Amino acid sequence: MLNLTSLTKQYGALAALSAVSFEVAPGERVALLGHNGAGKSTLMKIVLGLIPFDAGQVSVLGAAPGSAQARAGVAYLPENVAFHPALTGEEQIGLFLSLRGESPARARDLLGRVGLHDAARRRIGTYSKGMRQRVGLAQALIGRPRLLILDEPTSGLDPVSRRDFYALLDDLAAEGAAILLSSHALTEVEARTDRIVILSGGHLVARGTLSSLRAKADLPVTLQITPAPGQEARLAEALPEAVRVGGQLHLSSAQGQKLAALARVAGLGAMVADLDLIPPSLEDIYSHFSRRDGQ
Numbered sequence: 001m002l003n004l005t006s007l008t009k010q011y012g013a014l015a016a017l018s019a020v021s022f023e024v025a026p027g028e029r030v031a032l033l034g035h036n037g038a039g040k041s042t043l044m045k046i047v048l049g050l051i052p053f054d055a056g057q058v059s060v061l062g063a064a065p066g067s068a069q070a071r072a073g074v075a076y077l078p079e080n081v082a083f084h085p086a087l088t089g090e091e092q093i094g095l096f097l098s099l100r101g102e103s104p105a106r107a108r109d110l111l112g113r114v115g116l117h118d119a120a121r122r123r124i125g126t127y128s129k130g131m132r133q134r135v136g137l138a139q140a141l142i143g144r145p146r147l148l149i150l151d152e153p154t155s156g157l158d159p160v161s162r163r164d165f166y167a168l169l170d171d172l173a174a175e176g177a178a179i180l181l182s183s184h185a186l187t188e189v190e191a192r193t194d195r196i197v198i199l200s201g202g203h204l205v206a207r208g209t210l211s212s213l214r215a216k217a218d219l220p221v222t223l224q225i226t227p228a229p230g231q232e233a234r235l236a237e238a239l240p241e242a243v244r245v246g247g248q249l250h251l252s253s254a255q256g257q258k259l260a261a262l263a264r265v266a267g268l269g270a271m272v273a274d275l276d277l278i279p280p281s282l283e284d285i286y287s288h289f290s291r292r293d294g295q
């Protein structure tokens, strides 16, 4: 669906993208992560054919970005999608359908698809941000796109709206659409995407499934230990390297030492009321890879 090979883009002396390669297959949801200025928007604009690139290859549905064939199958949802507040959802989507040469009567179907059936005849000015974002997605679904490019689609949405939004993306991916989305909300992409691509200073610094990135980063796990009543001081003495966090102790352990650390805590017997093993978060992994190039 989308193939990038050694994609390079310069803005004057600044290398916005340096030899970036990855692909998005049909039915796959890929998250593009990176700090401000990492090159995410530049990459999306190139894929959409909005700006030229300097070197490498870009194949969008087997065609050149921006070509008629690519444009026919690609949908884009910008971060801050704006609609005319006086139009109803149905009128707005109907208008876009007409522009694409399709029957405006399909508007209700599309709005139903994104959970806006009941609000279809209300003015968009009365919609919440989450509802407006869904109008944007309904618009993106016009013409049954095979590749969806979503620029921070859930920024500003509450947790329930985010969950609903991702459920919609799951359905689209299950139907075979390829999805590339950028996000700053790291914890949510963890459960909701198949693969992650991390850009840092225009370089691709990591790509893979979250579990493969976890293994590669080899970051320590944290043993979160709850002392039995009245045992906190004794427990802290027995684990001098542990850090007190609230009423608990946090003991950091290298991946390879995990079982030994568990055995050590288990050996403390009645001093311990409870134990949780906390794997490195996506934020930890993300920082690990984005800082590798000294960015």
Ligand SMILES: Nc1ncnc2c1ncn2[C@@H]1O[C@H](COP(=O)(O)OP(=O)(O)OP(=O)(O)O)[C@@H](O)[C@H]1O
Binding pocket: 011, 014, 016, 034, 035, 036, 037, 038, 039, 040, 041, 042, 043
């Ligand atoms: N038109 C332009 N002319 C010159 N430099 C640009 C231009 N557009 C972007 N840049 C620079 O290219 C780099 C990558 O920018 P880009 O907008 O792609 O990053 P981003 O990852 O999308 O960031 P954000 O998360 O802030 O949207 C930045 O250093 C930016 O300042």
